[in-house]
Amino acid sequence: MKKISLEIGKSIPRFDAFAKVTGKEKYASDFWSPDMLWAGVKRAGVPHARIRGIKTDEAISIPGVLSVLTSRDVKGTNRQGVVRKDQPVLADDRVRHCGDPVALVVAKDRETLAMALSAIELDLEPLQAVFDPEKALEQGAPLVHERNLERNLLLKGSLETGKGEAAFEECDETVEAEFRLPHQEHAYLETEAGWAILRDGVLEITASTQSPFRDRYEMAEAIGFDMHRVRIIAPYCGGAFGGKDGITVQSLLGLAALNNPGRPVKMWWSREESILASAKRHPARLYYKLGAKKDGAFHALSARVYFDTGPYDHLGGAVMALGLEHSGGPYRIPNANLKAWSVFTNNPIGGPFRGFGVTQANAAMEQMVDLMAKRVGISPLDIRLKNALRRGDRNPAGVTLTGSTGIGECLKKIPASRLWQERETWKKAAPLYKKRGAGLASAMQGMGYGPLIPDTANAKIELNRDGRFRVFCGVVDMGQGNASTYLQIAGEILNQDMSGVELVLPDTARTLPSGSSSASRTTFTYGNALIKASKILKQRLLEKAADLLMAKGSEEMDIVPGCVRHMPSGKEMPLSALAGILSEAERTSVARYRTPSAKESPASDPLLTLHGIPHIIFSYAAHAAFVEIDTLTGRIEVKCYLAITDCGRILNPQAFEQQIHGGIAQGLGYALCEELKVDHGMILTPDLGTYIIPTSMDLPDMESSAVELHEENGPFGLKGAGEIAVNGPYPAVANAIADACGIRILEGPMTAERVLGALNALQRGEAQ
Amino acid sequence: MKKISLEIGKSIPRFDAFAKVTGKEKYASDFWSPDMLWAGVKRAGVPHARIRGIKTDEAISIPGVLSVLTSRDVKGTNRQGVVRKDQPVLADDRVRHCGDPVALVVAKDRETLAMALSAIELDLEPLQAVFDPEKALEQGAPLVHERNLERNLLLKGSLETGKGEAAFEECDETVEAEFRLPHQEHAYLETEAGWAILRDGVLEITASTQSPFRDRYEMAEAIGFDMHRVRIIAPYCGGAFGGKDGITVQSLLGLAALNNPGRPVKMWWSREESILASAKRHPARLYYKLGAKKDGAFHALSARVYFDTGPYDHLGGAVMALGLEHSGGPYRIPNANLKAWSVFTNNPIGGPFRGFGVTQANAAMEQMVDLMAKRVGISPLDIRLKNALRRGDRNPAGVTLTGSTGIGECLKKIPASRLWQERETWKKAAPLYKKRGAGLASAMQGMGYGPLIPDTANAKIELNRDGRFRVFCGVVDMGQGNASTYLQIAGEILNQDMSGVELVLPDTARTLPSGSSSASRTTFTYGNALIKASKILKQRLLEKAADLLMAKGSEEMDIVPGCVRHMPSGKEMPLSALAGILSEAERTSVARYRTPSAKESPASDPLLTLHGIPHIIFSYAAHAAFVEIDTLTGRIEVKCYLAITDCGRILNPQAFEQQIHGGIAQGLGYALCEELKVDHGMILTPDLGTYIIPTSMDLPDMESSAVELHEENGPFGLKGAGEIAVNGPYPAVANAIADACGIRILEGPMTAERVLGALNALQRGEAQ
Structure with missing residues (x-):
């Protein structure tokens, strides 16, 4: 442990790994x-x-x-x-x-x-109860909150750019489809x-x-x-x-x-209580219409999205707003009319879940892209490349992208993969009764709280009396490893190895408020604050040591592991000795960072702003799923998965890969097997024996890489990587199924039953 | 007290005034x-x-x-x-x-x-003892420290610029003189x-x-x-x-x-013990030779200065070094050979005293200037103006002046005074048996510790839970009022009136190390640190309040007395409420400042650098004394005194004037009446009944003004004002006596006895 380097860009093992695998780390349930x-x-x-x-x-x-x-x-x-x-x-x-x-x-x-x-x-x-979000909006529907002024409506929002709906008249081709996206249970290890x-x-x-x-x-x-x-x-x-x-x-x-x-x-809570009482990913109904010119250039988009938020808000308004903002995907679409509703029902509570409404919208939009590609006769990759947002473009929500915008770069890397290059050969090699297909999906995910709620973090770092640096972390590490990355950031700036740093986990009495661990914001926001605090402390230590060693100034000094060194003479002062001389106020540094938000407001209801949109910094990804379908049983197996991500500079490749792999796994679960069956508000899959999440045995080989565009606002150029990967699998798999068998499963999850049903319907010549 | 503004540039009453005049303030002796x-x-x-x-x-x-x-x-x-x-x-x-x-x-x-x-x-x-610093350097003199390698020499130093001594050959006129400057007792109120x-x-x-x-x-x-x-x-x-x-x-x-x-x-200590045991201003013997061109342009200077440091160093080496550095005055002199010695004797201890060696050197140099003015037939003002240093010049110690250099501006303001304009009329109106004269002196004083010992201060400021700002002051207020100025600085930056600030006096357990209260450095050095700390805290509070009031950013916020205000809406958050939410680390800010030092080293012994020279930032002054001499008794009365000071921007005019008046009073005491009689090491004036300091009744009307050049390194443009004024009175009075009666008293203090003796000698036609 002693000599583990903390350089930015290296795969650093997690600081908490040993304590966790040996059972020494105490979780709340311990x-x-x-x-x-x-x-x-x-x-x-x-x-x-x-x-x-x-x-x-x-x-x-x-x-x-x-x-x-x-x-x-x-x-x-x-x-x-x-x-x-x-x-x-x-x-x-x-x-x-x-x-x-x-x-x-x-x-x-x-x-x-x-x-x-x-x-x-x-x-x-x-x-009387109500379980269907569209019916809940009808006159006479039973009221979930009898005194809510807008009856069963929690929040609606609309965004219009260009000519909106009217632009469909200018399109050469139009495709339409309806999608139903299911609940998803968080199913964390720790209830x-x-x-x-x-x-x-x-x-x-x-x-x-x-x-x-x-x-x-x-x-x-x-x-x-x-x-x-x-x-x-x-x-x-x-x-x-x-x-x-x-x-x-x-x-x-x-x-x-x-x-x-x-x-x-x-x-x-027991697992059963957790499934019964906890919030889920919102089920959504999505009505999409996409118009394009002959050459495949997207020209008009209409989306109507209904989110079932269950009986309480619980960020359901914000989830809807984010879904709405992302409903056009990472594409240039000059004319759009986007609408969304978040609706009360007596179903289980809908709440925040990795992806935060984007997962559902992206699942629909990315299937629309494939439908249009087929219609205009362009490959799914080419149509995406043709329409991909570039820096300086306005996104479908009407915001000009001033930061790094790497969706094009991600898509361009797809053909570099052998998986992709050899896909036609691979498809043809499908065994008897099996069909193979490859499907693409783009994804994007806005970072942070958006414009109204200040998206801030407050870092604190202290040089202990023993000469080690203690990072006071105000934002939770919920398992993603951000806490370790904080030590890496402090270690990089203060030139310490792992033995020279330590961590205080969030505690309202000891650490400083740094917002929630959500919205792909933790490393970005707290990381930026910590960089500031570490630099302030470093400069202070260099100055103090310069004074004490009677150097000409701090520019002659540098920090090395355990010491401050006077570079011209090589004289060193142990950090512990320096700490012994400094008062607590001098050994401690605090800094605050606030994430920038969009300066433009899409012309829309100000309530939307209140709910966190628009964003200005986005992560992007291009995914490809390679699936094999058993035409006798409908069983779908994802054989390989390719993810290329633009989340800025990677600070810790291992931590990055874990996030991407984890997101893909959770996305594949959502796409294929996680089915929360709810009948009249009653959950019929009350445990993990009936609600099936993928195990490692169910997961494909994954190939993950990154286009490391530098995001100038990010800590060392980073953007958030926590959510982006969950948005790709559903549509990539759906498009792969369509590629394999010519069927499109419009209601999720895309279980064997639904695939088999669709295959049978196709055989019977029924329209999808 | 409540509503007293703390704006920079205003005369703010001292924060400690009420507690001091009512006896509530506790001094160490209380x-x-x-x-x-x-x-x-x-x-x-x-x-x-x-x-x-x-x-x-x-x-x-x-x-x-x-x-x-x-x-x-x-x-x-x-x-x-x-x-x-x-x-x-x-x-x-x-x-x-x-x-x-x-x-x-x-x-x-x-x-x-x-x-x-x-x-x-x-x-x-x-x-066997030794009491004469020059004899102490002779072979065979009794040794004060028997094991000192350099016998009775504590430190010697020399500075040479241009051709040094050789340049006297190029001079048209040369004047020479020897001066003996006395001890001075600090005679603080509090022993x-x-x-x-x-x-x-x-x-x-x-x-x-x-x-x-x-x-x-x-x-x-x-x-x-x-x-x-x-x-x-x-x-x-x-x-x-x-x-x-x-x-x-x-x-x-x-x-x-x-x-x-x-x-x-x-x-x-009793007053008698204080006079017996405490350090005094070093007596000095000064051998000067100044050469000039016909037009009065100074061309060569030789100075030999012996400081009697008594039995111990006690900063006697540093005092000598500073005297040496300043021994050429604020003039362009292209060729100089300057030497000084600090010598052990068995006399009372010589130690630091306002002016720190400069007072003695300046007393000699400024008389040399008048001697040369007389020799070349130029007025004392014109010869000073002609030779006054300007920014960009090299001073006699060989340092290029890159900061504000206002000696010329000070001298140019002398003729604006009616005292000066009407001096000839005034002199002619002298009563019977009295003679009147006016004398000028320039002065300069380097600021801070010089290059080797880092001259730093560490400020700390905290927003208390009650919403007031507490300044933790690490540098002593020895009566000069710097502590009040710190509150003014914090008040200006944080926009608080006096009710919104408070002070913690130096305490190694509570405040941060900020060096000694000396070297004209306190307000400059700690003030700069405090500005940094206050700005950091202000920005942090604005950011926090912006976050809490959900403002767009800190640029929309400002601090007003007692509150942070959101300027667009006028919404306010009391500082006490903000403090209640912040952790101590967030409510506290520390900052360090290090005073710049000269990047050039005069070609000389590196030991001199160790002892604090050269400086790069200097305060300047032009003084004029108007004296009346009773030719029957030798009694000298200073009737009026004029001081024009360049110590940068004045933060508090009243505090500035107090420093200038106090310095002049102490300088006049040194010039005229404070005579520590020491015979074979025994003090013959053991109390304030025999060692006479001037009372307010002995002091002239003083006219003080400033040329407020902006010093870019200074806090709000300030330079130190604590010492500069003590350096003018001795030579100004000496020059005024010469102006009045044609005599020059070469040994101080210039008591009635010595004046009368010189008048009698003049009458007898003896050479001075």
């Missing part, structure tokens, strides 16, 4: 003490009902049960949510989906807790978990969360406690993907701890 | 507690002797005496000194001047202390005082000092205690003028406290 209590909730179990009564007598009389709490015991607003605060901590008058929590129990152990939860009887009066204690008037919560600083005030307001007396500690997450961006266990744990002061309370 | 002990020292009383024995039995047996300590009780090096550590804390084998401390007594009260000190018997074997306690392993010393951070390691080494466990607190000084730049009571107090742990020990 906290334990002999005197701890367990908290859990009774959930509604029905999709829509009025609460007539909650019988808790029996539960509270069970020995070992300390509290049974209902909404009446919540002192605050009892409402949480990042943008619109509409989700109750504990349901008061109504339940709006099956997973709504109704009563909170605190008990001495898990068995007693389970008994008490079963002993609670809910007296619920069923209400929702936390640990809380009220001690000396301070409510301390350790939780698996992506947003500790925001949790603090969101939770404090909801449960009625002084925010300044709340401390949130965020260990590494065992996966999150957006599902822990916002409150999960925090308010419930806070409530439990407030009612049981002095004793630690633990909450840890 | 500390008191019921359990405190008193410490005092037995001093040698003879100028040079070997210590055969110290009888302490009787003293220690006096009830109430806790310790009687001698050099054997000192665990450290028992040596102190800023550059050369040659001064014992307690004399060991020898005493080298009458004030040398031999034994330290700690007693329960002052009376017991006095009894014990009298009861100590010293067995001293007298040694040396301090308060120490050893508590929990930490030695805490509160002392009247100009250099708390340096004291810490100087003292720690001398008494053998871990520097990191020493805390020095430096309250406002009641005057210092250089006399508290270095150790006075600190080591003795430290020793007393180490031997009496847990109880506070106080030491407070």
Whole structure:
């Protein structure tokens, strides 16, 4: 560990690898003490009902049960949510989906807790419910929120550029299609978990969360406690993907701890509870129409996208806005009319998920591109190259791209791959009853919070008394490895190897607010702040050492591992000695960075701006999927996968590759097998035995490379890489299936059943 | 107090004025507690002797005496000194001047202390002593330090430019003269005082000092205690003028406290002890020869200057170096040969004193200028104007002046004064038996430590939780008012009035090292550091507030008293609210500033560089004294005084004027009445009844103005103003006396006796 270099551009092993693989790293679910209590909730179990009564007598009389709490015991607003605060901590008058929590129990152990939860009887009066987002917008539909001014509409948005719809008249060719994209469960390794204690008037919560600083005030307001007396500690997450961006266990744990002061309370959702209660990727219905000139130049686009956000906002408005912004893909389309709706239903909650609405829009748009390619008789690659955005172009959302714009470069690298070059030979070599196809997809993903919510990070770095640099990281590492990259950044600037740096994970009492771990922003935003802070500290140390060694000035000094050196004489001063002389204020440096946002506003509803668009910095990718279809069973096997990414300069190739591979794996799951079956609001796939995620055995060989365009705003030229890869697999696979068999599966996931159905229909000569 | 503006350029009343005039401000001598002990020292009383024995039995047996300590009780090096550590804390084998401390007594009260000190018997074997600095350099002179390699020479230096001495052959006119400049006692209001306690392993010393951070390691080494466990607190000084730049009571107090742990020990020198033991302005002998062309253009200069540093270095080498550097005055002299010596004697200790060697050199050079003016028949003003340095010139020390160089501008403003315009009329109106004269002097003073010792300051500023800004000041305010100017600087940048700022005085445990309060450097160096720190903090607060108020960016924000305001909307966030949200690291800013030094080195001994020359930034002044001489008694009265100063931009006109007036008063005392009579090393003027300093009644009306050239390195364009004014009065008065009566008093001070003697000699036709 000692001598591991931290140079930017090198594959640095994760700082947390050893602690994690040996089980030493403590996740939120790992906290334990002999005197701890367990908290859990009774959930509604029905999709829509009025609460007539909650019988808790029996539960509270069970020995070992300390509290049974209902909404009446919540002192605050009892409402949480990042943008619109509409989700109750504990349901008061109504339940709006099956997973709504109704009563909170605190008990001495898990068995007693389970008994008490079963002993609670809910007296619920069923209400008419709504499960179809388009029907939900119709007059007379049952209302999810009876007092919402716009009935079941959470947010709608539209973007129009050029002549909009009218431009279709100028097109030589037009293609139209409708797509249905499914729910997706985050399925993180670590389910929702936390640990809380009220001690000396301070409510301390350790939780698996992506947003500790925001949790603090969101939770404090909801449960009625002084925010300044709340401390949130965020260990590494065992996966999150957006599902822990916002409150999960925090308010419930806070409530439990407030009612049981002095004793630690633990909450840890089972997998089943997690699937029942947690937010999912929004299902979407997408109606697309794309027009082009004869030569394949895109000329007009119309998109209508409906997102089913379930009963609560939970960033559903923002997800819709981002989907809308990206609905035209990374192409020049001079005329566009784009519309989207986010709609309340009594289905499971829709919420943030890697890709954040872009995944769904891209799945549709990239299939439209292939449909148009076929129509005008150009190859899928050529039509993409022809229309790919370049720096200086306006994107379909109407924003002029002033930063690095590498979609063209990504696409141009596709033919360099042998996989691609030899695809026709490979396709022809398909075994009996199998068909092979290759499909392309472009992808783009905006970085950061967009214009209105300041997208900032505050870095802090300290030279310890022992001569090591301690990075105070305010943004969560949910498993993606950004924390290690921070050490690499500090190590590069301060010229230390891994033995010279250490990390403090997010903790509202120790680290500085740096926003959520989301929106492909962590390394970009915190990284930039950390670069500033490290440079300030470095300069300060050089100056101090210059003073102490009586050098002519800091320009004669440099930092080497463990020491500051006077370069002309070679005299060295150990960092520990320097630290011993400096006051804490001198050994500590803080810096803030704010991500730039677009200066143009697409002509649209200002509410859209509030929900985070438009963006100005985007990552891009070109993907190719190589699939083999068993025409007898419909089974699809992705044999190989190619991803070329423009996310700026790669700081750590290994960490980059992990992000890309992970995104592809999650995208392939979404495309092919992850099917959350929901019937009348009830989840029929309540566990990982029925909701199938791909294992490593299901995944293809992946070939990943990058076009390392330098993004001038980025830390060392980087752009975010956390989400981009999840947007390619769905359409790449869909296009590959079409290439293999001439069928197009319009509703996801593209399971064997649906493929076989489509193959049969094709055989029967039915129209798709 | 509340609404007092802190704008730069305004006369701001001192922050400390109210506390000082009401007696609430605690000086080092004001500390008191019921359990405190008193410490005092037995001093040698003879100028040079070997210590055969110290009888302490009787003293220690006096009830109430806790310790009687001698050099054997000192665990450290028992040596102190800023550059050369040659001064014992307690004399060991020898005493080298009458004030040398031999034994330290700690007693329960002052009376017991006095009894014990009298009861100590010293067995001293007298040694041959040396009192004349020139004789001290002769072979066979008694040695002050028997092991000093260069015998009685502490340091010599020489600077040569152009052809040096050889250029006198090219001169049309040459004038020569010898001057003897006297000792000067600092005579601060507050004599040396301090308060120490050893508590929990930490030695805490509160002392009247100009250099708390340096004291810490100087003292720690001398008494053998871990520097990191020493805390020095430096309250406002009641005057210092250089006399508290270095150790006075600190080591003795430290020793007393180490031997009496847990109880506070106080030491407070009486006026008589202060005059006996403290350092003085160095007496100097100056041999000058100035050559000029017919038109009055200076062409060659030779100077030989001997400084009597007494028995110890105590910055005597640095004082000599500075005197040498300035010995040619602010003039273009293409050829110079300058030499100086700092010599050990058994006289009182010579040490730092406002002007720092420049006062003596300038007193000689400015009289040479008048002698030459008379010789070539040009007015004293014209000859100065003709030869005055301009930016880009090389000064007599060989350094090219790249900064603001306003001596010409100062001189040009002299004729604008009515005092000057009407001087001939005024002179003619002299009463019977009185003669009047007007005399000019230029002056210059280099700023800062010079090239080798990094001249740095470290500022710290914090936004308190209550919304006020706290300036942590690491450099002492010895009465000159720099601390108030720091608040003004912070207030200007952070747009606060006086109610919005507060101050922490120097304290090695709370504030950051910022060097000594000396060398005209405090406001320049710490001020520059504070500007940086304040700007950093301001920007951080604007950014934070922008984030919190969801503004587009910090450019939309500004600070107003008590608040951060979003300018477009007028929305305000109280600083206290902002402070409540920020962590301490974010609310705190530190910055370091290092004063630039000359990049050229005059061709000379590298030892000179070690002693702080050359400088690159200088303040300048032109002074005029208007004197009236009673020809019957020799009494001299300075009737009016004019000072025009170039110390860059004036930040606080009132504070500036106080510095100039104070410098002139001290300079006039040096010129006219302050005579430390020393006979064979014994001070014959042991108190303020015999050593006469001017009172306000003795001082003339003073007219002070400034040419506010902008110094680009300075804080808001400032240069130091603390010393420059002390350098003018001596030569201005001497030149005025010559102007009035045709006599020149070559030995100072220029008392009535000496004037009368010279008048009588003139009458007798004797040569001067």
